[in-house]
Amino acid sequence: MERYDVAIIGAGIVGTATAWKLARYKIKTVLLEALPDLACGTTKANGGIIHAGYDPKTGTLKAKLNVQGASEYPVLAEQLGFRYKQTGSLVVGFNEQDEQYLKMEYQNGKANGVPDLKIIYGEEIRALEPRINPQATVALHAPTAGVLDPFEAAYAFAENAHQNGVDVYFQFKVTGITRKSDGFVLHSSSGNVEAGMVVNAAGVYSDVVAALAGSQDFTVTPRIGEILVLDKEISNPVRNVIFPIPSPTKGKGIVVIPTVSGNVLVSATARNIEDKENISTSREGLQELLQGGRKLVADISAGQVIREFSGLRAVSSAGEDFNIGPTPGIRGFITAGGIQSPGLASAPAIASLIRDCLAEEGLVLREKPDYNPLRKAGVRFSALSAEEQDRLIKENPDYGQIVCRCEYVTAGEIIDAIKTPLGATTIDGVKRRSRAGMGRCQGGFCQPRILAILSRYLQKPPEQIWLEYADSPVVMGMLKGGCRQ
Amino acid sequence: MNMMSYDVVVIGGGPAGMAAALKSKEYGCTVALLERDADLGGILNQCIHPGFGVEYFKEELAGPEYAGRFTDLVNSAGIDVYIQTMVTAVNPERSVMAINQNGVMQISAGAVVLAMGCRERTRGAIMIPGYRPAGVMTAGIAQRYINIENLKPGSKAVIVGSGDIGLIMARRMYLEGIQVLGVYEIMPYVNGLIRNVKQCLEDFAIPLYLSETVIDIQGKGRLSGVVTARVDENFRPVSGTEKHIECDLLLLSVGLIPENDLSVRVGVELNTATQGPLVNNGLETNVPGIFACGNVLHVHDVVDNVTREALKAGEQAARYAKKTGVKPKEPRKILAGENIRYTVPNYYHPGAGEKVDICFRVSRPISDGYLVVSSPERVILEGKPRGFRPGEMEKFSLSPKLQGKDCSDVILSVRRRSNGN
Ligand SMILES: Cc1cc2nc3c(=O)[nH]c(=O)nc-3n(C[C@H](O)[C@H](O)[C@H](O)COP(=O)(O)OP(=O)(O)OC[C@H]3O[C@@H](n4cnc5c(N)ncnc54)[C@H](O)[C@@H]3O)c2cc1C
């Protein structure tokens, strides 16, 4: 059995950021993920906002970690090669009562240490956001807010961790935890690993994983949030993340978000559910999103929607705040519980806090002299100039073959997505790494071609290639009369 | 970067692109035909069923046969064919950017013909709620898996939407031993051709459910089932009519949209009803020297019509490139009136002494109606009473005589004869 100093359970944004943080030390770390790929839990299905941090109540962990995380992302995006766009955000009000609320929010933000906040009015709002509902009279502008593709950030963290020596196991669902004098044994159907310390970053399952180790301190209720993706060409993008005034029952409310790729998201509904596997969308939810979106940007319409999806917020019984730290009575077991929004924005700071907790539990942290903080971003053909494209094709003709007609993704990029360390093994894995299939036809043209490339490079027959989750083949085998060479 | 120049550049090597290229060549132009796939033929290559060419070749051919005949003509005509070459941009000065495995090409063109075909509407576009498992795909993808890749997309299928591809795939899957549980159409009438309902569903006892749709998709990994329901006049599900159906394949045949990315980016104005360009009777868009034909202009159900339209576009493009066209007068409008969803073209140039071929579709089925062609001042013509269906493309020729001396705007309508429908 492999023995590690630290085992991280869950490869969402919290698990991958923690792996990245620990990769710089002379310790042996493993990242264990139940699903076939990185970032397939809540981290693939959220708004992607790096909140500025004015919203969480001053003095909470959320407030501290959000502001810190948001200040780290611009640098990390450079070092680790993921796309991040500092768009700024607006919380939009329509009357005096809203203005009072925004002033309180402004004060809260200042106390949290959020830089450059400003209350703006009328024309100032329209200058920043021409598409805003003309009835908006007042807004809180937070220039440090930004957006990213959350899975891209998770890939970057995990790949950098891996390149610095962290092992990653997929389809390793921890189903049992045995405590020993010098640590833990983590059991799964595909084998066991031993670890001196454990980080529980299992998202909506963090209560289940904690219970496996013997801690019944909290339970997690999934709160489902549905999201719409709007087409690029027909929805001229908004410039800022646009929030409504939050309601006491619906959290942040329905937000209109520009993405790093030029689409618009309308995110998210909020409804507590029981099933931790339920990521369906509903008719009511879709209507609620369109209505909510239109309150902020009037010309949003159903015809612009290219995709709907949903994710689960991890609502902890231990309270609204993040619940991060050692587990009473279980030495060396650190839990990251209740990581709802702004979990993504806070992730780099959550990782630092988890590292500090591990150190306090007795983990010795000495920096590796050969740690490489940099990760190179992959080729993004469509973002290159014609001259650069021409040069690249002459080096490797695979870049001269466009596979995804909507996003102009080339065969070369798809092969890169598969061949990169911790690369894609599924159709959705290729999609999230290369954007092939993310456009308006949603893989209608490229899916068979991507399937063929995956089949060739993974040396597996097409019926063994999955869409995303285990046992989700897109085809069922050969038709009658078929045979393989 | 490779710089080139041609009289006519045709984008897309389906039946539309091939016919347009051949015609331009006949007029003595240098012609480049750019196709992103490895073969010419477009969508026809995966349509292995018969029913193509009945009008044009007076024979019933399979899709690939029809494509093959044109491919042979193209290959022997002296047209420069670039396969596996994707056009990524066109600018209003008719400079065309394309990419293939040799690098980036920049082609300056005397005239451009858009012939990129169409794409299928997807699940996102029609917003079916539920999970997002494997096993939900457009009918066209399933057609590709089965007819080109010899792969089995599932074993128990439900089809949502009654477009032609869905109907054809119902029969195709049946023949491949895939169980087809039914076709669910939200409208009270079929979208595809009547002949396809007969030959693809009725002949194989595949049930067709009108005014019903899929309201939920189940299964997290692979599709495990769907829920269907009847809908009311406003297309809202009627509670109490839900049926759960176990299946592992859901095909969507819910409409085709012209492939209009390039058109939009070059500044071509679209018809909101077709999502294809607005054109005059020379099939020229609002951007001078840029022409459109085939499914990129409006979705056709019969390939012979595509070919005919494309020959015209090829001719007009050649004349533009050779500057032999007569300078036309101010265009007149061709408008969609009562019960007409759209017309192509949308403008005509009066006084050219030519007849103007107009295609149109009705917006809903009318069992007992008649065509009315009018100008703002008078009724020009009334047609014979008959039935009209949105699934069939209608044709009408406006002769120089009918255009009259005043050559005013023309309005097409279909009126009902009685109060029934
Ligand atoms: C609709 C919505 C919108 C949001 N918008 C934003 C936003 O704009 N900005 C923001 O900052 N935050 C946002 N959030 C919150 C943010 O998405 C989460 O805080 C963050 O993704 C949580 O990451 P995580 O790593 O904790 O969880 P996850 O991403 O869920 O990762 C947990 C991982 O653990 C794995 N796992 C579970 N059990 C086991 C086991 N037994 N063994 C092995 N692996 C296991 C899971 O498979 C999963 O991959 C949003 C959330 C939702 C739902």
Ligand SMILES: Cc1cc2nc3c(=O)[nH]c(=O)nc-3n(C[C@H](O)[C@H](O)[C@H](O)COP(=O)(O)OP(=O)(O)OC[C@H]3O[C@@H](n4cnc5c(N)ncnc54)[C@H](O)[C@@H]3O)c2cc1C
């Ligand atoms: C499933 C199905 C069944 C049909 N059945 C019948 C039938 O039974 N009988 C009948 O008569 N008709 C039938 N039709 C109708 C008829 O075949 C089509 O309308 C016709 O093929 C459309 O021709 P097209 O050239 O406009 O488009 P397509 O055939 O789609 O060709 C467009 C071409 O353009 C290429 N292209 C697109 N964008 C670019 C770019 N940027 N750069 C380079 N190349 C590009 C594409 O790869 C494609 O090859 C059917 C159609 C379908 C879809």
